[in-house]
Amino acid sequence: MSEPSTQLRVELARGDFSLDVDAAWNERVAVIFGPSGSGKSTLLEAVLGLAPEARARIRLGGTWLDGPGRGERLRPEQRRLGWVPQDALLFPHLTVERNVRFAAGHGAAPAGSAAFARAIEALEIGDLLGRRAHELSGGERQRVAIARSLASGPRALLLDEPLASLDLPLRARVLRHLLRVRDELEIPLLWITHDPDEAQVAGDVVIVIERGRVVASGPPREVLWSRAVLPLSEALGLENVIDARVVSSGSHECSVETARGLSLVLPVALPIGERVCLSLRAHDVLLSADPPGRVSARNVLPARVERIELAQGDALVTLDAVEPLVAKLTAGAIERLALRPGSQVYALIKAQTLRRIA
Amino acid sequence: MRSAGFALALVAIVSKPAGAEDLLVAAAVSLREPLETIARRFESEHAGVRVQLAFGASSTLAAQARAGAPLDVFVAADEESVDSLAAAGLVREGSRRLLAGNQLVVIASRDLRVPLERAADLARPEVRRIALPERAVPLGHYAREWLAGRGLLDTLTPRLVTTEHARATLAAVDAGNADAGIVYATDARVARSARVAFVPPAAEQPRIAYVATLVTRARTPALAERFIAALAGPDARRVLVAAGFAPPPGEPPR
Amino acid sequence: MSAAELAEITALTLRVGAVATAAILLPAVALGLLLARRSFRGKALVQALIALPMVLPPVAVGLALLLLLGRRGPFGGLWSALGIEIVFTWWAAAIAAGVVGFPLLARASEQAFAAVDPRYERLARTLGLSPLQAFLRVTLPLAQRGVLYGALFAFTRALGEFGATALVAGILPGRTETLALGIYSRVQLGEDGGALALCAASFALALAAMLVAEGWLGKAAKPPRSEPQASEVHKNRPQASGVLSDQTHTPGRDAERGDR
Numbered sequence: 024m025s026e027p028s029t030q031l032r033v034e035l036a037r038g039d040f041s042l043d044v045d046a047a048w049n050e051r052v053a054v055i056f057g058p059s060g061s062g063k064s065t066l067l068e069a070v071l072g073l074a075p076e077a078r079a080r081i082r083l084g085g086t087w088l089d090g091p092g093r094g095e096r097l098r099p100e101q102r103r104l105g106w107v108p109q110d111a112l113l114f115p116h117l118t119v120e121r122n123v124r125f126a127a128g129h130g131a132a133p134a135g136s137a138a139f140a141r142a143i144e145a146l147e148i149g150d151l152l153g154r155r156a157h158e159l160s161g162g163e164r165q166r167v168a169i170a171r172s173l174a175s176g177p178r179a180l181l182l183d184e185p186l187a188s189l190d191l192p193l194r195a196r197v198l199r200h201l202l203r204v205r206d207e208l209e210i211p212l213l214w215i216t217h218d219p220d221e222a223q224v225a226g227d228v229v230i231v232i233e234r235g236r237v238v239a240s241g242p243p244r245e246v247l248w249s250r251a252v253l254p255l256s257e258a259l260g261l262e263n264v265i266d267a268r269v270v271s272s273g274s275h276e277c278s279v280e281t282a283r284g285l286s287l288v289l290p291v292a293l294p295i296g297e298r299v300c301l302s303l304r305a306h307d308v309l310l311s312a313d314p315p316g317r318v319s320a321r322n323v324l325p326a327r328v329e330r331i332e333l334a335q336g337d338a339l340v341t342l343d344a345v346e347p348l349v350a351k352l353t354a355g356a357i358e359r360l361a362l363r364p365g366s367q368v369y370a371l372i373k374a375q376t377l378r379r380i381a
Numbered sequence: 382m383r384s385a386g387f388a389l390a391l392v393a394i395v396s397k398p399a400g401a402e403d404l405l406v407a408a409a410v411s412l413r414e415p416l417e418t419i420a421r422r423f424e425s426e427h428a429g430v431r432v433q434l435a436f437g438a439s440s441t442l443a444a445q446a447r448a449g450a451p452l453d454v455f456v457a458a459d460e461e462s463v464d465s466l467a468a469a470g471l472v473r474e475g476s477r478r479l480l481a482g483n484q485l486v487v488i489a490s491r492d493l494r495v496p497l498e499r500a501a502d503l504a505r506p507e508v509r510r511i512a513l514p515e516r517a518v519p520l521g522h523y524a525r526e527w528l529a530g531r532g533l534l535d536t537l538t539p540r541l542v543t544t545e546h547a548r549a550t551l552a553a554v555d556a557g558n559a560d561a562g563i564v565y566a567t568d569a570r571v572a573r574s575a576r577v578a579f580v581p582p583a584a585e586q587p588r589i590a591y592v593a594t595l596v597t598r599a600r601t602p603a604l605a606e607r608f609i610a611a612l613a614g615p616d617a618r619r620v621l622v623a624a625g626f627a628p629p630p631g632e633p634p635r
Numbered sequence: 636m637s638a639a640e641l642a643e644i645t646a647l648t649l650r651v652g653a654v655a656t657a658a659i660l661l662p663a664v665a666l667g668l669l670l671a672r673r674s675f676r677g678k679a680l681v682q683a684l685i686a687l688p689m690v691l692p693p694v695a696v697g698l699a700l701l702l703l704l705g706r707r708g709p710f711g712g713l714w715s716a717l718g719i720e721i722v723f724t725w726w727a728a729a730i731a732a733g734v735v736g737f738p739l740l741a742r743a744s745e746q747a748f749a750a751v752d753p754r755y756e757r758l759a760r761t762l763g764l765s766p767l768q769a770f771l772r773v774t775l776p777l778a779q780r781g782v783l784y785g786a787l788f789a790f791t792r793a794l795g796e797f798g799a800t801a802l803v804a805g806i807l808p809g810r811t812e813t814l815a816l817g818i819y820s821r822v823q824l825g826e827d828g829g830a831l832a833l834c835a836a837s838f839a840l841a842l843a844a845m846l847v848a849e850g851w852l853g854k855a856a857k858p859p860r861s862e863p864q865a866s867e868v869h870k871n872r873p874q875a876s877g878v879l880s881d882q883t884h885t886p887g888r889d890a891e892r893g894d895r
Contacts (some may be wrong), residue, residue: 071757071761072761073665073760073761074756099757099760099761100761100762100763100764101759103759103763104761105761106758106761108754108758112752112754112755112758114755114773114777115777116776116777124773125759125762126762126763126764129762129763129764129768172762175762175763190671319668393748403809405807405810413824431809433807433808433809433810435806435807435808436820436824437806437820438649445705445723448701448705448722448723449705449721449723450722450723450805450807451720451722453833456673469877473670501800523741544823546823547724548823548824548825549823549824551825552822552823552824552825555825556825572827574832597721631865
């Protein structure tokens with residue numbers, strides 16, 4: 024059995040906080056997911072080589088950064104990692120162009136303008152080159168930061184909470200853009216976030232961190248709905264993520280359909296054929312044991328209960344409503360409705376609770 | 382950032398420090414005017430030479446010399462200052478020259494309304510502040526010696542205002558910041574508003590002697606010697622007399 | 636006072652100030668960087684020691700220098716043996732000026748470096764720069780204004796230095812007579828005209844220095860906050876608006892254009 028191409032073993036203590044992470048995977052795109060204070064940033068520092076006090080064995084995309092042997096630890100400037108910090112952190116005294124070109128000629132970065140031109144094109148910042156950081160919007164800064172990292176010819180890209188410092192209306196747009204960039208790249212990508220939306224769609228594998236320890240790791244759906252992660256739900260808000268395509272559109276609403284044929288109504292007019300990625304909070308899903316009469320919810324979906332997980336007075340109900348759905352109810356509600364795996368229910372979803380994330 | 386460094390460098394180039402054909406002469410402040418005249422003449426007679434004059438209280442200049450000041454020639458208003466240099470091994474044996482003498486006078490501020498005609502008048506209540514240099518300065522020593530001789534030192538001590546040197550004393554009385562002061566006769570001649578109140582009789586005057594000497598650390602001793610010779614010469618004597626200096630004590634009066 | 640004399644004294648003063656500032660530049664800035672970036676045992680003591688020449692009476696500083704550099708202090712024998720004469724020369728004036736200016740530059744540099752987010756330098760490291768390169772290309776340019784202000788204040792302090800200079804360099808015309816010392820000795824001599832002329836020169840220098848500070852350094856004003864920070868408020872509000880929040884999508888255009 025060959026070793027996984029990415030291995031993270033990091034031990035580190037700082038004041039009251041201690042990090043003890045052990046995770047490994049082969050997928051190219053991984054999400055590190057956890058609430059604030061869970062140690063994600065510290066882990067990132069260790070990966071970048073900026074935490075010399077850490078005991079680490081780190082391999083990323085097949086390359087050892089902190090090797091098992093003595094003296095196999097690369098200095099930060101040798102690692103060739105593209106770090107895109109949380110608030111872009113563009114050098115304020117340089118123009119966009121010089122920010123993006125910053126790595127040219129240093130370390131192992133390709134000094135050629137090919138990398139520069141590619142990065143400018145991929146992030147579509149060509150007409151921003153003469154400006155300075157304070158003249159850019161949040162989304163533009165983000166793109167410049169990514170271009171800067173890409174232009175340095177990194178062997179992997181590390182996105183630190185890429186959407187956290189953006190206005191809410193912006194996030195969907197920027198996320199779409201980022202997912203495109205992700206798809207165009209071939210290098211490993213480490214996406215760090217506390218947002219469950221992103222965790223669902225950004226990566227092929229999710230590693231969940233809480234209080235410095237890995238709590239779960241695996242494919243997004245599995246991990247985010249698992250019992251181990253349930254205690255986090257208060258902090259994070261579990262989400263349903265639904266991919267669909269617009270099939271019909273009116274003046275104020277449209278109808279979308281998933282690959283498996285689930286239909287939903289959205290209270291906004293979108294062009295037919297448009298692809299959407301929707302998120303729905305588990306606690307926004309109402310369940311009815313009987314067929315509901317006239318209700319205000321636009322979407323009423325027949326569903327079958329697959330699984331019920333209980334913890335601390337909450338219940339997470341996994342449903343099969345043509346698409347898998349998760350609903351969050353109180354334990355009391357489960358009892359009152361006498362729900363069991365196999366029960367037939369109706370899921371009621373208000374159109375407004377469906378959020379478009381991409 | 383770079384232009385800052387450039388500006389700094391440019392400024393540093395301006396003004397070169399003392400050259401090799403320069404003489405540094407430190408002298409008692411009362412010799413100011415005549416010494417400047419003598420020095421300019423010396424420069425015109427010795428091409429390429431610059432005589433730099435530093436004036437102050439003889440005691441202060443001597444202290445600086447002992448601490449390392451690079452003097453070539455020292456002209457003091459008393460023998461003691463030169464002796465202190467000699468004790469530190471800084472005086473070339475046999476290079477001392479007696480140049481001139483002087484007299485104490487009492488000056489009064491223009492604003493003083495009461496008559497000041499003799500020593501005892503200094504004790505008048507209207508004379509609130511009397512300026513003179515501190516004890517270590519030759520004039521300060523001479524003046525206190527005289528006051529003590531008149532039995533007035535203790536009475537007047539609370540009213541004494543100490544200044545840095547003879548000319549500072551003069552300036553204080555000129556400015557009206559002191560009601561009266563004790564300076565040399567030669568200083569009183571350049572007073573602006575202060576007037577000579579009276580001159581103590583010869584019997585009461587202390588022995589005031591101006592002495593020039595070569596300092597052993599001189600960089601160009603030959604040049605320094607020539608300057609001292611000039612100071613002791615007839616031309617210089619004429620300048621000193623014209624400025625009001627007396628012949629050196631011990632010389633028969635002309 | 637002749638124009639030549641005025642020019643000579645002014646030039647000497649500028650020279651002393653320039654040399655003093657140039658001499659302390661590297662050590663003071665380096666010390667400022669160390670204090671800004673590292674904490675170590677005894678750091679508070681070091682900061683206090685650095686501040687001493689600033690808080691002590693200048694004459695006390697002068698006396699200390701006189702003892703250290705003069706022939707009668709503990710190192711007197713050493714200076715004689717090496718044939719070095721420092722006191723009452725132009726060098727002593729520069730040393731005195733440098734010593735009193737050092738704390739100003741060191742502290743200004745410390746503050747300037749501390750104000751630079753250390754993450755910038757770390758980011759530069761990950762882009763392939765060595766620690767020195769990262770310092771030179773990122774931290775130093777960002778701290779530049781503060782450091783230059785400090786240097787300017789050290790320079791003007793050096794120009795006006797009196798107490799320490801009087802003790803350790805004396806008032807030797809042509810060699811150590813700076814503007815400040817010149818004013819003092821002329822007042823003592825009752826030469827008010829000359830003293831005032833030197834005062835005017837001092838004023839002109841000080842004014843020039845302040846204009847440089849405002850014009851040259853002040854003009855690179857802080858960039859305006861163009862992002863309305865009110866958007867920060869929205870971040871943590873529970874999402875109530877659902878799909879409606881994305882209504883501005885128009886088909887076929889780069890979604891980012893409508894950003895602002």
